[in-house]
Amino acid sequence: MSESKNSGIGVLADNLKSVWGSFAGSFFRAGRPASDMSRAAIMVNNFFLHIHSVKTHINSLRPGFTLGMGLISMFLCLITVGSGVALMVYYNPSIENAYNSVKDINFVVFAGRLIRNSHKWAGEGMIVFVFLHMARVFYTNSYKSGREFNWLVGVVLLGLTFMLNLSGYLLPWDQLSYWALVIVSNIMQSPKELTDSLGLTKYFDVGGFSKELFLAGLKPGKEALNRVYLLHVVFLPVTLMVIVGVHFWRIRKDGGLTRPANYTAKYEDMKYVIAPDKKGGIFTPNKTYGLMELAKGKTPAVNIDVENTVLSWPNLLVAEAAVFMLCLAGVIAYSFYIDAPLKELANPLIPENPAKAPWYFLGLQELLSYSAFMGGVGLPTVALMGLALIPFLDRETDKVGVWFSGKRGKGVAIEALIVGVIALAGLMAFVISFGWFRTWWPDIPQIVITFINPGVIWVGFMIFWALSVTARTRSTRMGAIALFTMFLLSYLILTYIGTELRGPNWGFYWSKSQWPMH
């Protein structure tokens, strides 16, 4: 026996017995995360974890500050990637097979309907949570002090989220897809409305050109489906992932999440934080010390680390895992009960009546019903430019990381909410009851309607209101709060009108039950 200890076989047997332990050692590099030192080391040594810092500020862990919105958006995105790859196993992007393959996925493939529903609802959930994340970042004043560029990156991500959702909507090639594709391609063509009015179309038909590039022809057909598929499964997701990477990297580089300048950890905050394990170190928590570490803050901290931080392992990772599980559970539960729509096969001869875009574009469709160019190209461009410019026009650096920048901001936001709801509802009620220029003067030139229509008037009013708030409060931040609040509420109200109150021929109906039968 003692002989075998030294033999090659014996060494091999011992190595085999300790395989798990030595694998764990090689995996963690600095040993299992059992002490604060190895907990810090694992964050640096692990490829997937090193995107986080070793320590996380307690304020970033407070659910009441971040609301977890950015994380939820990211996790929903991961769910769409997983379910999307699964859908690609059976989906076939040709106009002969696309509809049938989606039907197969829905009715034949094992768990196919659940996977398709999850893909659909996680994708649409991204729109909701990306918006909420943007609102959180905006209202906590977190788009400044070096974070201006990351706000821009976020605006790009918002645009990509919309494009991914839209391109996915077009793939099943049912009536919804087909007529949405017709409407989208004609929105791309809508600069023609302007060039026609100016008599420039025959020299410079930018609208017609972009429509032709998108559709690979003049009508939506197999080439168009091919391009939309390419955009949806390769170009847009890869772009999104790269830019998400930049977004996360900049969070670290820009100094992490914002926090109030005078932040001190309160008792409630400590409830979801696991205090550091100082046993191995030279300090013990049951003694008091003088200022041992050169750090900001009034009192020497013993049960927390420097500058109100705690170790990311386990504090941050536990929180992230919890949010991920909630996301997955939410998506699966929702998808189990609510089915993604699938109408009959695309029929180019019979438009849906009303032909509606997906819900997240129905606010735009309401604007489109005044002027195709303004609603589809002009005003969305103004809105995106406005969002992009916010951190460069409001450069006040006080009250960063504070919800609404304090009480005054909350007042401004509530005031903008009330004024905005009344003004927009009034404008819409007027338009719905009395019509617009063409109802009154049928011969009015199109260019007048392109530039003076309810959508333009509403955007003008928002800008006017924001300027007047800026003048009154002498604060660009307050003006920004008013403008952003009105932007969010107009997205909500217009989407509601487009979704619930518009019926056949884009007529106004209080409810679907009043739609004329046809």
Next chain:
Amino acid sequence: MSSEAQHKDGVISRREFLNVAAAGAAFLSIAAVFAGLSRFLKPKVAYEEATKFKIGTADNFPVGVVTKFDENGVFVFSSEDGLYAISCVCTHLGCRVALTETGFDCPCHGSKFNKNGKVTGGPAPRALPWLQISRSVDGSLEVDTAKEVSAGTIFKIA
């Protein structure tokens, strides 16, 4: 001699010239790539039905009858003076308009047109196009959805 002094004489230094030339070359190359890309993406062949299609001889169109060519999106009207074709594709966002007593109505965003295709309500930016009718060599009539004629152009059968 400093480069500033040279500027005053309106002369640029070799270094400045090369900088501008390099930046210009880079810009032109990128512009050429994008121009090439948009040319690449614009298909030379469209796998679609021809825009010109035969509608048969004039005998098929008794006076006062409207014929709808669903596949091609065209209404052909027959009047005392002759035939005329109006597109049924809405000029707003491309939905199919339906024939009504007053003219044409679009189901998507509520555009309304009169009997000549002129916009009378809703968001449509311009009138429904009138399309060219011609006679092909075999004697049957053809409509070309890609060729617009001015409103009121009537194809005389006689």
